[in-house]
Amino acid sequence: AVTRVYDKVALIGLGLIAGSMAHAIRDGGLAGRVTGYARSQATRDTAREIGLCEVCDTAALAVAGADLVVLAVPVGAMAEVMAEIAPHLAPGATITDVGSVKQSVIDAVAPCLPARVHFIPGHPLAGTEHSGPRAGFASLFRNRWWLLTPLPDTDPEALARLDRLITAMGAKTDRMDAPHHDLVLAVTSHAPHLIAYTMVGVADHLRRVSGEEVIQYSAAGFRDFTRIAASDPTMWRDVFLHNKEATLDILGRFTEELFVLQRAIRMGDGQQLHDYFTRTRAIRRGII
Ligand code: NAD
CATH class of the missing domain: 3.40.50.720 (NAD(P)-binding Rossmann-like Domain)
Incomplete structure (x- = not known):
């Protein structure tokens, strides 16, 4: 042919x-x-x-x-x-x-x-x-x-x-080149998968919200965000073991950002939350 x-x-x-x-x-x-x-x-x-x-x-x-x-x-x-x-x-x-x-x-x-x-x-x-x-x-x-x-x-x-x-x-x-690939993918794929896995882990540990409630009332957040946490465990174990440095780099930055937002919530800093979400919305809207 x-x-x-x-x-x-x-x-x-x-x-x-x-x-x-x-x-x-x-x-x-x-x-x-x-x-x-x-x-x-x-x-x-x-x-x-x-x-x-x-x-x-x-x-x-x-x-x-x-x-x-x-x-x-x-x-x-x-x-x-x-x-x-x-x-x-x-x-x-x-x-x-x-x-x-x-x-x-x-x-x-x-x-x-x-x-x-x-x-x-x-x-x-x-x-x-x-x-x-x-x-x-x-x-x-x-x-x-x-x-x-x-x-x-x-x-x-x-x-x-x-x-x-x-x-x-x-x-x-x-x-x-391979090292750049591994850093790009740590941001776009590997870290998000890890965070999705932990969100399911959090829901699993809650005592005052049952597993049935999590499933039944899974709103856009949990449902969309954790879809990727159903992926193959062997494949993902290997990704993290073999892209250790880049993943740890991104996760370190992620926890820093999370603490910034956590603090803004604690302090009632609506301006900071609004500014952050405005900036990130503009970035996210660029992705089809
Ligand atoms: P999969 O779990 O669907 O399939 C993996 C296959 O490899 C299975 O058939 C398994 O039997 C076989 N296998 C495992 N160990 C083996 C061994 N030692 N010898 C021979 N066969 C063996 O996985 P997949 O999603 O097709 O992923 C395969 C590769 O593609 C992985 O390296 C993964 O990182 C990569 N990848 C996956 C995705 C995704 O979203 N699933 C996307 C891009 C790349």
């Missing part, structure tokens, strides 16, 4: 992101074959049952002869998966990942990289609070950013080809 970008794409990890890629690649005829592997038998069985891709029982089989390999496992599992597949990668293959943190994945993958294999780290800024092989859908990446954090020696042709696949799945690509 004219649109085919790769002959064989191998997806390692068969969750929301890999599943969405499988759908988008197959719908668009973007690869000749799509193979997949996940560590758990139950995940492989489900993926087979729903016909997600050609499911293999070992990672070695999945990546054999693949010209694109996608690591779509939690960030903390990248090193282990890379060590497992490294001896089986085809010369000239491109390997990319979709991890939410970039520098730690580069540190985990680069040392195991065989000669003549191109490594191009990436991160689609697209997701839902759902996980697992049934969660994926073809339009997940449409009009969403997909950040690439190529290394200085990245092969431009391999990069252009991966870019073609990503844009054919409907996403917009941009490039950034």
